[in-house]
Amino acid sequence: MAAALAANQFSTIQGSENLSLGIMPVSPPFSRMPSLNALRAFEAAARLGSFRQAADELMVTPGAVTAQIKALEADYGATLFERRAHGVRLTPLGQRVAPGFIAAFDALGHAVRELRRHAAPRRVHVVTSPALAQLWLAPRLPALRAALAQVDISVTALEDPPDLKRTPFDLCLFYAAPDPGRIDLGAENLLPVCAPDLAESLAEPADLAKVLCIADVVWQDWRVWADAVALDERMVPTGPGFSLYAVAVQAALAGAGVLMGRRSLIQRHLDSGALVAPFDRPAPLGLSIMAWMLPESRNNRAVIAVAKALRKIAAKS
Template sequence: MAVLPPFPRLPSLNALRAFEAAARLGGFAPAAEELRVTPGAITAQIKALEDELGAALFERHARGVRLTALGQRALPGFVGAFDALGLAMRELRREAAPRRAHIAALPAVAQLWLAPRLPALRQALPEADISVTAMELPPNLKRVPFDLCLFYAETAPPGSVWLAADEILPVCAPELANSLKSPEDLRQVACLTDSAWAEDWAIWSAAAMPGVDFAPRGPVFSLYALAVAEALNGAGVLMAHRALVAPHLASGALVAPFDRAVRLPRNLYGWMLQPAANRDLAAILQRLVALA
């Protein structure tokens, strides 16, 4: 009777993912955020992996964790392995649904820049099945099931296309603009602020009112599209990003009361992984450039 040797069992894939994410991101909390689990789950997975190995992968300190020498040596191999796994899964999805395109975009960009262009995009590419997910930060396209990214960035991502400059300027409804003769008049009206871009008022006022101590007063919104809607309603003056309110400026629903805009050191880019690898995705990017 043949005697079969014991088959070596791999550790839990979840435990390996927890180690790779925590090691790459420098902590259990950011790993938990990326993997959509609790920090406690990350801690338990890594502890189980260390128990199985009989060696520590992290040094625990009051201020956080740090990789051991063993963990440092292991990390590059696991990063490469999970990148390869993500790419293999991406190709499998593309083969299974070749016409599907999933776009990840900054919420304001998704609502105010991309959404008005979707009808023309569908008309130009009727066979494309386009989905959109709004998120605050660009995803790692090697790891998540997104195909295209639309985000502001100071440096052009690899393989990206330029879509718009980022220029800020105050805008408001025409009726409110009639009461504004100079930037100093902003002290007398509500100034609408988006919480993610709260520094925009300070940047613009420093350029438009040098030496003037100006602090905007008015409501703060966590959704930029809601702040735009309130500006359209006449609720106050919004520090706008020109590319996101361009249709309202073109229609006259919003106006710029002052002849002063400030160019920020970033642009709106669109990009995908391996730009030449998929003609359908490349066609979508090219069409977005044409529609910009």
């Protein structure tokens, strides 16, 4: 009987221990994934070699990129970038791991584009510069949409061409040097233009010194034209400068001065007579309006249809 009592007591103790073990929290260690935003910031900065350029691509502030990378470095207790007075440089560790992250985000971007292509097979996102969007593409959109009624075309304006692998755009349309791998929609030419009344006082290029010369604050078109036509003196615009070329065109239309015109952007005003070219001295800019896409987009019927329609419409211009 004593043996039976002892057995029962052992059984009770064992069951209690098993019960106790069953309710103990189990939390095995695991490696927490870092913030996706931090990884994106590191990948973009590593690929572009600049926190500022990474911020522009990600559409955040350089401070946000810096903070994300600092957090990533703190997570792993390792430095990924050397901070210098004139920029940043990858550390040996950063150089070693960057290719893997670049390849991973390339693959992620491809997967997202595939999702978008199958989810909205008739939608095409075009990205272009503000000047081309307003003055070249917008006047042609009605004809483009009429030719491709089944395609939904959207347009976004950015100052610089984006990396198509990292953005939701299908087709880039920007000024660029001719490239056999891209679609050339026409070489650009420069010529001074102005309102008809102002043109009456301009007999030769030297007369430009007597009037206001309107300029885009980024483009160096006056210098390019002056060098091409071999003016005796360096041509320095003496009139107002504009950060938006469309506003500069409006100023010329209002008679505010002589604009260095990019023919593709002001041709309709020349055709209407609202602007005239006082000198028959056009000069090549050295750039063309170029369209390009990712190689994989050549299998996208909607993107190819838009590219072909743009080429056809441009040829008629």
